[in-house]
Every structure is written in structure tokens, then in C-alpha cells.
Amino acid sequence: MFFFVGTYTRLGxxxxxxxxxxxxxxxxxxxxxxxxxxxxxxxxxxxRLYAISSDTADQSEGGSYAMFERTGGQLVMRARYNTGxxxxxxxxxxxxxxxxxxxxxASGTLSVFPLDPPGPRIQLIRHQGHSxxxxxxxxxxxxxxxxxxxxxxLAAVDxxxxxxxxxxxxxxxxxxERSGQMDTPPGLGPRHLAYGPEHSAYxxxxxxxxxxxxxxxxxxxxxxxxxxxxxxxxxxxxTCAAIRVTGSHVIASNRGHDSLAVFQIQSDGMLKPAxxxxxNGSLPRDFFIFPDNRILVANQxxxxxxxxxxxxxxxxxxxAALPMPGAVCVCPLxxx
Numbered sequence: 001m002f003f004f005v006g007t008y009t010r011l012g013x014x015x016x017x018x019x020x021x022x023x024x025x026x027x028x029x030x031x032x033x034x035x036x037x038x039x040x041x042x043x044x045x046x047x048r049l050y051a052i053s054s055d056t057a058d059q060s061e062g063g064s065y066a067m068f069e070r071t072g073g074q075l076v077m078r079a080r081y082n083t084g085x086x087x088x089x090x091x092x093x094x095x096x097x098x099x100x101x102x103x104x105x106a107s108g109t110l111s112v113f114p115l116d117p118p119g120p121r122i123q124l125i126r127h128q129g130h131s132x133x134x135x136x137x138x139x140x141x142x143x144x145x146x147x148x149x150x151x152x153x154l155a156a157v158d159x160x161x162x163x164x165x166x167x168x169x170x171x172x173x174x175x176x177e178r179s180g181q182m183d184t185p186p187g188l189g190p191r192h193l194a195y196g197p198e199h200s201a202y203x204x205x206x207x208x209x210x211x212x213x214x215x216x217x218x219x220x221x222x223x224x225x226x227x228x229x230x231x232x233x234x235x236x237x238x239t240c241a242a243i244r245v246t247g248s249h250v251i252a253s254n255r256g257h258d259s260l261a262v263f264q265i266q267s268d269g270m271l272k273p274a275x276x277x278x279x280n281g282s283l284p285r286d287f288f289i290f291p292d293n294r295i296l297v298a299n300q301x302x303x304x305x306x307x308x309x310x311x312x313x314x315x316x317x318x319x320a321a322l323p324m325p326g327a328v329c330v331c332p333l334x335x336x
Contacts, residue, residue, distance in 0.1 A: 003332035006037040011326030026322035039090045040331040052088040063088040079118040085109040090144045099174035101145045108140025131162040132186040144192045153219035159189045182221040196245040204243035204252045211252050229261035246289040253284040277316035280305040285328040298327040
């Protein structure tokens with residue numbers, strides 16, 4: 001198993017850590033001192049790694065994204081461009097990988113970049129408005145960008161507006177034009193989307209501690225049902241973070257309760273709660289599910305943990321841990 005970890009350097013993390021697992025223990029192979037690379041993605045060919053950074057490349061205002069080539073088992077930075085806006089937190093590639101898009105949380109914006117060849121930002125879109133939470137939703141906060149499967153429609157999840165805003169992409173220029181939106185109930189604070197089978201999508205709500213099943217119809221999203229991620233009666237503070245779909249299950253992470261909430265996708269598409277399991281670390285912010293049901297978790301509290309999940313027996317147990325300050329994102333190589 002080979003994987004990359006993005007960390008908060010402000011919490012003592014190294015930046016990007018290239019890591020491996022030999023079946024018995026973890027190893028850190030390389031570190032790259034990029035400031036606060038809190039989300040990482042790989043190209044389809046796996047020869048490039050893209051990372052967002054809280055800082056700019058030239059000490060100006062805002063953040064940036066960086067492109068690395070995987071050369072001889074090492075990451076080598078080839079390009080870095082400013083987002084033109086503060087707080088980049090997520091990024092995605094266009095279906096043809098000719099363009100890159102960043103979600104900029106603090107400024108409530110989206111940035112668009114060309115990749116063929118790589119160059120500076122070509123578009124900046126700013127969301128306007130607010131929702132009901134007096135602190136977390138006083139303004140727009142774009143937290144996630146991704147393309148609806150099989151389409152040229154980009155979904156931008158805005159925690160501050162309680163909306164998923166949809167944009168149509170011009171495949172030639174990469175530029176975006178707003179095409180619609182899906183509103184969520186006020187105060188839920190949607191954070192991340194994940195896509196499943198049969199034209200379904202799943203939305204995790206950071207502030208509402210809940211997961212919603214969505215129907216995808218063309219370039220339209222419709223909310224079908226919503227389930228809590230916390231056990232009944234739990235009174236502690238919690239915010240949801242990541243959501244993943246694997247086979248017939250949807251899993252979301254709880255920061256505070258420090259757990260993974262599992263839901264089974266039933267034959268009619270409806271969700272059914274299937275257990276809430278400890279993450280074996282504090283503040284699980286991101287995770288990845290391998291085909292053999294091992295789960296790699298980035299715990300912002302200071303570790304990366306490997307869990308063994310048995311869906312049939314409804315059990316999840318920890319098998320290993322790697323100390324890693326400020327771990328917030330995991331990005332394994334697909335062949336792992």
C-alpha cells in the first residue's frame with residue numbers, strides 16, 4: 001500500500017507525506033513542505049498529484065494549488081498558481097483533465113485553471129448570501145467541487161449558503177456558467193458530495209451531522225432522505241467531515257464523536273443505518289476505503305489509522321496507527 005497524506009503545517013504536520021504500509025508497519029518515504037495542503041488528488045494516470053495550499057506562491061493574498069510529478073518514486077513540484085481567493089480547501093479535475101477547479105472556503109469562491117498547458121487562473125466565481133447559523137453561515141463558504149458523473153456539470157457545495165450550486169462547463173474553454181442549485185434545509189451546512197450507483201449521490205452535512213441521499217437527474221439534484229450520523233441522545237460537540245461510497249454502503253466521518261457512521265444502500269436505493277464505529281483517533285477528517293474493506297483514516301488530532309471493517313458482522317477494529325500531526329487528507333494510489 002502506498003499513499004499520500006495532506007497535513008496542517010500550522011499544527012506541526014510536514015505538509016505532504018508520502019507513506020507506505022508493508023503489511024506490518026507504516027513508513028514515511030518523503031515529505032514536501034507545502035503550507036497546509038488539506039486536499040490532494042491524483043490524475044487518472046497517477047503520474048501527477050495536485051494539492052491545494054493555504055498560502056500563495058508569491059506572498060500575495062489568498063491561496064494556491066500545486067502540481068507535482070511522480071518521478072522515480074518522489075514528488076517533484078512542476079507548477080504552482082494562486083487561486084486569487086482565500087481559503088482553498090478542495091479541488092477536482094475536469095473529466096478530460098484539461099482544467100482544474102478549486103473550492104475556496106474562506107472567500108466563498110471557485111477558481112478555474114487550465115492544465116493543457118498549466119497556467120494561471122482564468123476564472124473566479126464568487127458566491128453571495130448567507131444562511132441561519134450566526135457564525136459558520138454569515139457568508140458563502142464553498143467547500144467542495146466535483147463533476148456529476150457522465151456530465152459537464154460541476155457541483156459546488158456551499159456550507160455557508162446551504163446550497164449545492166450547479167455550473168455547466170464549456171468543454172473548450174473550461175469556463176463555468178451557473179445552471180441551477182439545490183437548497184438544503186437551513187442550518188445543515190452541506191460539506192462534501194460522493195457519488196453512487198443508479199444515478200445517486202450522497203451529501204454529508206457538517207453542521208447538521210447528517211447524510212442525505214440525492215437523486216441525480218441529468219444536471220439536477222433532488223434530496224430524497226436524510227439520516228443522522230450520531231447515536232440518539234449523544235450531546236457532545238460534533239461536525240461531520242468526509243463521505244465515501246463503497247459497494248452497497250455509504251460512510252461518513254464524525255469529528256468530536258470520533259467515529260465513522262455506516263449506512264447500507266438497500267435494494268430500493270433507500271439508506272439503512274448499519275452502525276457507528278470508532279475511528280481510533282481524534283477528529284477523523286478524511287478516509288479512504290480499499291476494496292478489501294480496510295479503511296485508512298486521517299485524524300486531524302495527530303494520526304493516520306488503518307481499520308479492518310467487516311460489513312457482514314458489523315464490526316470495525318483498528319490494526320495500525322501512524323503518528324502524523326495535523327493529518328487531514330489521505331490519497332492512496334488506486335492499485336493499492
